Amino acid sequence: MVEFADLPVRLHPAEPATRLVVRADTAAAATIGMAIGVLLGTAPCRAVIVRDRTALWLGPDEWLVLAPETESTLAQQALDAPGSIVDVSHAYVGIDVSGPRAAWCINAFNALDLDPHGFPVGACTRTLFGKVAIVLWRAEAELFRIEVARSHAPYVWQCLREASREFLPMPDAR
Numbered sequence: 001m002v003e004f005a006d007l008p009v010r011l012h013p014a015e016p017a018t019r020l021v022v023r024a025d026t027a028a029a030a031t032i033g034m035a036i037g038v039l040l041g042t043a044p045c046r047a048v049i050v051r052d053r054t055a056l057w058l059g060p061d062e063w064l065v066l067a068p069e070t071e072s073t074l075a076q077q078a079l080d081a082p083g084s085i086v087d088v089s090h091a092y093v094g095i096d097v098s099g100p101r102a103a104w105c106i107n108a109f110n111a112l113d114l115d116p117h118g119f120p121v122g123a124c125t126r127t128l129f130g131k132v133a134i135v136l137w138r139a140e141a142e143l144f145r146i147e148v149a150r151s152h153a154p155y156v157w158q159c160l161r162e163a164s165r166e167f168l169p170m171p172d173a174r
Contacts, residue, residue: 014094
């Protein structure tokens with residue numbers, strides 16, 4: 001892990017989370033959202049945050065919901081709602097990429113335009129990072145969250161680490 005606080009790119013494993021994949025039509029999405037405590041938004045590729053829960057819009061009928069790890073029974077709160085809710089908490093992990101050069105670091109392995117005008121705070125999408133599928137979310141101006149399958153996380157981490165090496169301080173040449 002890159003640990004220097006003053007570096008232009010910082011990598012950190014994201015806090016453990018409850019992750020739900022929700023598939024539902026518009027009416028069912030409203031019911032599910034009320035049951036789990038976060039609006040399942042309809043704005044394309046945007047996140048909706050309510051308190052400690054986030055719903056990332058991934059498609060016309062698909063969301064990734066992130067909640068604190070302690071909310072492990074969240075999916076059961078909407079069992080009676082129409083649609084599909086699958087807990088994928090143990091299948092995915094999050095990686096936080098932050099700092100003024102975070103977008104550059106991600107762009108070393110992803111071709112999306114991460115300029116704040118093209119991918120503003122709150123934007124999210126499913127995309128490729130190198131050779132693997134990820135969900136990318138711009139949580140803050142200089143903070144990106146990558147959600148990736150647990151089995152692919154070491155690859156994504158190593159790619160990010162390699163890209164961030166450009167910004168490591170040069171060793172003293174004395």
